[in-house]
Amino acid sequence: MKRLHVHVSVDNLADSIKFYSGMFYTEPTVVKTDYAKWMLDDPRVNFAISQRGAQTGLNHLGIQVESAAELSEMQCRLGALQPDVEKEEGVACCYAKSDKYWVNDPSGIAWETFHTLDSIPVFGEPDKTATPAEAAAGTSACCIPLAKPSIKISADAPCCVPTTQKSTTSACC
Template sequence: MKRLHVHISVDNIADSIKFYSGLFASEPSVVKTDYAKWMLEDPRVNFAISQRGAETGLNHLGIQVESAVELSEMQCRIEALQPGVEKEEGVACCYAKSDKYWVNDPSGIAWETFHTLDTIPVFGEPDKAAASGETPAGTGACCVPLAKPRIKLSAEGPCCVPNTQKSTTGACC
């Protein structure tokens, strides 16, 4: 069975753990100084947050599978949508070792499909990223090789999220 994965970059890990623990009525299954993860059954989601210097907000989305067979099936699906997907085998990311495939949706949102092989004591492979010039050691999002810069909506632009900072009179989604 597949599980939706959501990863959000946050400004304050402690405040965010408190908020999401209350929202989900559950404590995280993994807590580190810069990362937390909830493996929820209702809804069935792998929800992760991290505080590692990346822009605050949606980091990436994904589909976590339970076997190499399911990962192969997902690879076929995404290859049909976007030939030449980014493949990573045995990669260290988010305190786990995984095999995964990466694509960007038409809006540039990074999606991964992955099979977790094991837990590991480090967030990722910062030395590898630093050596390639992609990310300084210990910062950023090791996990998102294809992420495109996010476009921010202006404060006056349309949205579906209530803005508690100013009153709005326009219609929302």
């Protein structure tokens, strides 16, 4: 069974946790200093928020699958829609290790399909081009390898949407 994934970048994590906990009438299943996630059954959604220097608002959408077979099925569907599906295997992303595929819808909204393999203690993989300060702060890993932002992200923004379409070193939320 698949689960819708929504990731929103927020200005204030504590206020947002309070708001969404009230809206969903449950506390998050994961809380970190810069991230929270609710794994809801009603509606069946993986809803995540983060405060990592990205533009506030919708970060990306996704479909979380429960098996490698479902992920392969989704990869076939996406490949029929777009020839440039971005594949990531065993990537560290949002305190989880996952296999995933990325595409953009016709409006440029990034969609990921992913199969979570394990939970991990870090937000994402370090960017090999990060400065020592960025690496120490854990803010250098970017999230969306194919995103086509409709707004210009400043060059010093630590995450999430890269200004190029393809990324050879990416990690995500």
